[in-house]
Amino acid sequence: MAFELTDKLVIAVASSALFDLSESDKVFREEKENAYRRYQRENENNILGKGVAFALIKRLLEINTKEKQLVEVILLSRNDPDTGLRVFKAIEFYGLTISRAIFVAGQNPFKYMEAINASLFLSGNLADVKEAIKYNFPAGYVKDTDYKDDETEKELRLAFDFDGVIVDDASETVYKKGGGLLPYQKHEREHANELMGEGPLFRFLKQISEIQKYEITKFEEDDSYKPKIRVALCTARNAPAHERVIKTLREYDIRIDEAFFLGGINKNSVLKIYKPHIFFDDQLEHIDDVAKSFPSVHIPYGVANENEKEQD
Ligand SMILES: [Mg+2]
Structure with missing residues (x-):
């Protein structure tokens, strides 16, 4: 049976919103794609820090129970699957129940939002977010923050x-x-x-x-x-x-x-x-x-x- 998305709150999240990719982004901007790919591979086991949307996503996923899944979070990434491996390792490390992902290697991933019934797309890429909004997709750009999450708090x-x-x-x-x-x-x-x-x-x-x-x-x-x-x-x-x-x-x-x-x-x-x-x-x-x-x-x-x- 197909996995049903129509009865769930689906959030599409870019790795740049979920994790702190500021160092990787710097490599991408300054040294371009090949260096970026090499950097991500070399740092594959170096766990990424938490990003702006982490506190939201973690708590939303914690609302799900074994009996009832209300929330589905899908990684919607402009990486390719190879460099995306580092992101999956971080997802596993932090115990986030995210198992589905779409990688579009350099493209704007928002066009897949409809296919996954997403009611929100969060990203650290402003151009992607602006384009999504232009086409009437619900998208938001996460701003840098000094916020430190208190994970003992469940609310x-x-x-x-x-x-x-x-x-x-x-x-x-x-x-x-x-x-x-x-x-x-x-x-x-x-x-x-x-x-x-x-x-x-x-x-x-x-x-x-x-x-x-x-x-x-x-x-x-x-x-x-x-x-x-x-x-x-x-x-x-x-x-x-x-x-x-x-x-x-x-x-x-x-x-x-x-x-x-x-x-x-x-x-x-x-x-x-x-x-x-x-x-x-x-x-x-x-x-x-x-x-x-x-x-x-x-x-x-x-x-x-x-x-x-x-x-x-
Ligand atoms: Mg207003």
């Missing part, structure tokens, strides 16, 4: 920006192109009952929300079960633009544990208390504040990224 805390991440950039466009805060707030008040369209990470969050509901049902049946996932919304919106957020999430039946309607307060000021294992935002300025301290993912989507300078 998984996710934090999401709202506009341009969970929902589309329609309201953001009113803000950016419609004359600023006051016209934007008026627009949002007038459209408070109007459902917002789906953004790049809508499906991912919806699936996370379904897993949360499953965890709550399990906890109700057996109070020794500890639900692991917590979700926070962290948005620059504040009243009166909050109402549309709440009504939209309610309509889509998405549950949120914590919500920060910040209205210009620095996101890092609340996130350093919440301590996310992953934070998603479409605006670089918000990501840059947080990325050093916590694993952060830039979604280069929509009007917020129209005139963005090339990063990195």
Whole structure:
């Protein structure tokens, strides 16, 4: 029987997001492909350090049990299988239950996302992520971080920006192109009952929300079960633009544990208390504040990224 993906949350992860490939990348950039291949072979048994998405991926995989697999993580790599061997050794070393991989040797791997039903692709290659977003695939670029994961802690805390991440950039466009805060707030008040369209990470969050509901049902049946996932919304919106957020999430039946309607307060000021294992935002300025301290993912989507300078 074929392995079924349609009933699972599938995440496609590049080796550059899962592990620290900064040294290998340096070899690739400075000495080109042959030297890179040689370097990876010579260091095959030298275990790679953890990357930006490691804390998220490890905890998501830990939600799976023998009876029920809710999450599938697939390595989606622009390496070839030969150099990819080092990555598989690291997967085994850290005890990650990842067994499936697609290697595309120098190509952009996002085009296989549909084939594996992936609702998120995480990569340390900005050009790959931008191209994926251009073709409407949900993808995020992991930013360098000094974060050190505390693996004794089993809870998984996710934090999401709202506009341009969970929902589309329609309201953001009113803000950016419609004359600023006051016209934007008026627009949002007038459209408070109007459902917002789906953004790049809508499906991912919806699936996370379904897993949360499953965890709550399990906890109700057996109070020794500890639900692991917590979700926070962290948005620059504040009243009166909050109402549309709440009504939209309610309509889509998405549950949120914590919500920060910040209205210009620095996101890092609340996130350093919440301590996310992953934070998603479409605006670089918000990501840059947080990325050093916590694993952060830039979604280069929509009007917020129209005139963005090339990063990195
Ligand atoms: Mg946003």
